[in-house]
Amino acid sequence: MKTTNTLGRLTRGCITTLLVVPALLSAGTSLAQTKDPVVDAIVKEETDNSQLQPLAHQLLDGIGSRLVGSPGMAKAGEWALAKYKEFGITARQEKWGEWRGWERGISHIDMVSPRVRSLEGTQLAWSPNMKKPVTAECIILPEFADSVAFQKWLPAVKGKFVMISMLQPTGRPDYNWTEFGTKESFEKMKTDRAAQIDAWRKRIANTGLTSRTLPPALEKAGAAGIVTNNWSAGFGVDKIFSAYTKKIPTVDIALEDYGILYRLADGGEKPMIKIQAESTELGAVPTFNIIGEIKGTEKPNEYVMLSAHFDSWDGGQGATDNGTGTLTMMEAMRILKKVYPNPKRTILVGHWSSEEQGLNGSRAFVEDHPEIVANLQALFNQDNGTGRVVNIGGQGFLNSYDYISRWLTKVPANIREGITTTFPGSPGAGGSDFASFVAVGAPGFSLSSLGWSYGNYTWHTNRDTYDKLVFDDIKNNAILTAILVYQACEDPNKTSRDKAVMPINPRTGEQSKWPSQTKATRRGGLD
Template identity: 55%
Template structure:
């Protein structure tokens, strides 16, 4: 694959510049020799940084339906094969084809300024640059009044997100403000959010239908600012338009335009977005298999989603999970040649649209589901794993506890467990297996600012990875996979008695959901 050859050589040079971290082990601890070899390999010959460079800098974000997603599938399959691991791409559906292009947004009146902005995923392109006046939503209190205003949006670029009076993080305000000022500003922010929610409700639209109505009214474009509350970080999701561009503008520039429009300055911006709409694209999971030597029809599955949103590089959601599972497979293949059970890695597609890749795998591989010993999934950032729940399986304490005893003490001592726990109903790909009654476990990580700073944002980039922590997770994952493969017993699938909710009704075990195999099924 061309992208592999292009990026592999510089990656070797880059690797020499890193200060290699160590997964420390108590020298007095008597580790299983195979687990000890995992630790030595990750400490002395890790390929994490090289792979991160190739995947994140070379291929970049991996939005479903894009050529980059297919490139990531092919790259990961080739990487597995380079280690002697059988690998293939399994199709589970199709998606609308699209490829991001450049985004240029400039204010042209009343002064000239380049703006920090990003087109939303699947946004229509501009055939030529669109220059138009920027307007804000009208001060009205009913749908009838708003609908009467709609024709005036024709030919305008409309700002439809809430205006943020203060663009500082809550943590910074709390650090520097007096307690009285902090409480005042906090209350004002909460009230402003409530007022905006009430406004949108009163005009009779929502996040989906408002852009559609403006597009139908002839607006030239739509701009939002999906600010996380942390300076510099905006979330980038999908466009809700089919013909006009929809862009996200950083909070600072969005606020400036908003104030100008509200004060009658009639600002103008020029928008050029050069994305491409492509034919429908096939959706794949990358599957790698190390065949079991004694129990080949029983399986240990390593799980992570390969796709991402594309506001940045998808580094911590879920580049780190992908890298963890690939590196674990590499060292398992190298140091565990006589694996009893078949070890599978699944790098799923279209997780971000509803766990579609893993749900497709569950639906399409009933025999594997019947023989699955355990699934280990990782998908919440760069931090070391600190929590494992039993996901509602009654006997999870006995087997998870036993397997953890084979993990280096310095790694397992970081982890809190919850047994039997509650079954995960969504959030990440282990839930696809749990719903089907298959023991699937989330290797939940320390936050490292994940949800506020990198989750689906413009800051989810390579530099946010803490490789020391990822190495810890590789050792954990490989050791758990080894212990689960060696276990003489097949795991119990008995489910807990489900508790009652606050209304006295019995909570139900999550239902198996069919994957969305076509973009037309996605809203």
């Protein structure tokens, strides 16, 4: 376990404090060898009786993606309540707002001319329903000298599918070029790609619009639909986000097929495609968090929290974002209820909704439960894929090294030794739900995981599916989380909330500020 400092220059006193950490961790090696029956029971339960795979199958295969406002999210909430009841854990659904309800239907996309080919693609979230399939020509957004030229061209989109994404120069990820390409060809490709990206950005900018406002403008001008390719820099993988159109479909077509259409259109061959994209608008639907609870016996009004967002984008199954965090916390709660049913402090788990639209579920919880936030011993959040936890930062809390290091000494060496700790670290301003708590000065910590190509292959993509889960790593994370929660409950002292002195921003020369609280959006996509 490595300890690093990220705050730059520190006072002599701070340096002395930080130097104590290796000694603490070294002492922890012998402490960890002292048998703790609860720790042993946690490890044994997960090793011999893990429920992660059946839970994953039920959530990811049986229910699937959990877009906020969708029936999938509602079904997942019902499932979670039923599972917690099965575990003997009290759980509740807490409504905190409402969202535009939407249900995905089928997406069929076919090229019908100059030849027939079924295309890989899907409608974006909240894309409008098509009452019947539409067949039309695909055209490319051309280059414009300025917005005046764009406005003169705009009537040409009537009845056409408009392609508004750049043609990628390669469908091979960079690591593939590094392995097989010559240095010269790789550098040339990167140079050409950078030039294309700059040129395409200028193409969009010269319309006088943005990538967000362009689709509605094309819709208003009578386009039949919007065609995009949001490649995620990996083989066969695209980011699937939300549509900005109200009446016409917006579909993402995979790089390989998008390239075919683009080259045909660019060559004047007027490719024709047929799109059928069905969806159902459900009006305003409630948004909710699922909160599970194991009541404390000695200090019931002090809290230790497990945390993971429950919602997902819906291009895949929401497996690593954030099915894995959800499964980790559910499994840790199941184990704790079985082997540590009478904790000293109350244990809560928060399964948040609408994290993907801006941490809204956890921000709402922070606003609605000041009594819990004020008495929070610690919160542990996991949200960056299937990998085993390899980093825990102090989030800018000056004395976090003290309690986190002590709690980690109880973690088995094979798990603990792979974790780097950073004290006091810097407070996270976003990224995931722990930041909602850090912003109000409550000790929320991120259990950060190994990547497993998360950014390119599974984060918000069409490939975020069950088969990408690495259950051995998730088992480690469930054990780690359960032990940290157990230790936080048992600690005789309340955790310190003293904040480290923030560093000077080298760009501005001014002292950095602690992140400020952001209010939850409680009515989404309805105005």
